[in-house]
Amino acid sequence: MNEYGDRLTKLSYNYTKDWNLAEDIVQDVFITCYNEYDKIHSIVSFKAWIFRITINKCKDLIKSSFFKRVIMNEELLKSTKASDLSPEMALIKNSEEAFLSVCVLGLPIKYREVILLYYYEELSIDEISEILKINRNIVKTRLNRARLKLKVILERWR
Incomplete structure (x- = not known):
């Protein structure tokens, strides 16, 4: 635990x-x-x-x-x-890290899970493949597509 x-x-x-x-x-x-x-x-x-x-x-x-x-x-x-945020929440919302987290959470679940397991949990492609019970090539494809989706979202907001 x-x-x-x-x-x-x-x-x-x-x-x-x-x-x-x-x-x-x-x-x-x-x-x-x-x-x-x-x-x-x-x-x-x-x-x-x-x-x-x-x-x-x-x-x-x-x-x-x-x-x-x-x-x-x-x-x-x-x-x-009401949409008024406290000063603390406004600061958190404006931070780049929080924005990235929101973007990741906005991805469809099949892309979100590979991003989270790969970047946040630092698992290998093979470990992710074993955990999700999908082919490692599918993991690579989903990871690449998720990166592209995040790139588009982030470029749109800059």
Whole structure:
């Protein structure tokens, strides 16, 4: 939990865009790990295994009707609130790093996940391929397309 907790929470947040839901998912992941502890000797790469569990739980939540009903409606409420930002939030919003994070979060999930795993988690193409259970060439293609999409977005705002 000490080694992977923060990283898994950030990964979950990038799928759900809600910190509380991300923490709940990570708790479920660690419960799953505890329940599967007797099978730990058959796992080749623990890191890939725990990331895969996290991604699957995130995707399951996103597909659920609860997520669509509750979270989407919550987004509607946020959009109706006043748009005045506090000075601290305005500073954060204007920072280049925050802007990049927003751009990455705006990508479609198939591109977002490879960007996050490659740049933020510093995983290799082969590890990403194993985690997502897709061909390594597909990982390379998605990574290149994601970079191009980010480049277009960033050039548009400069």
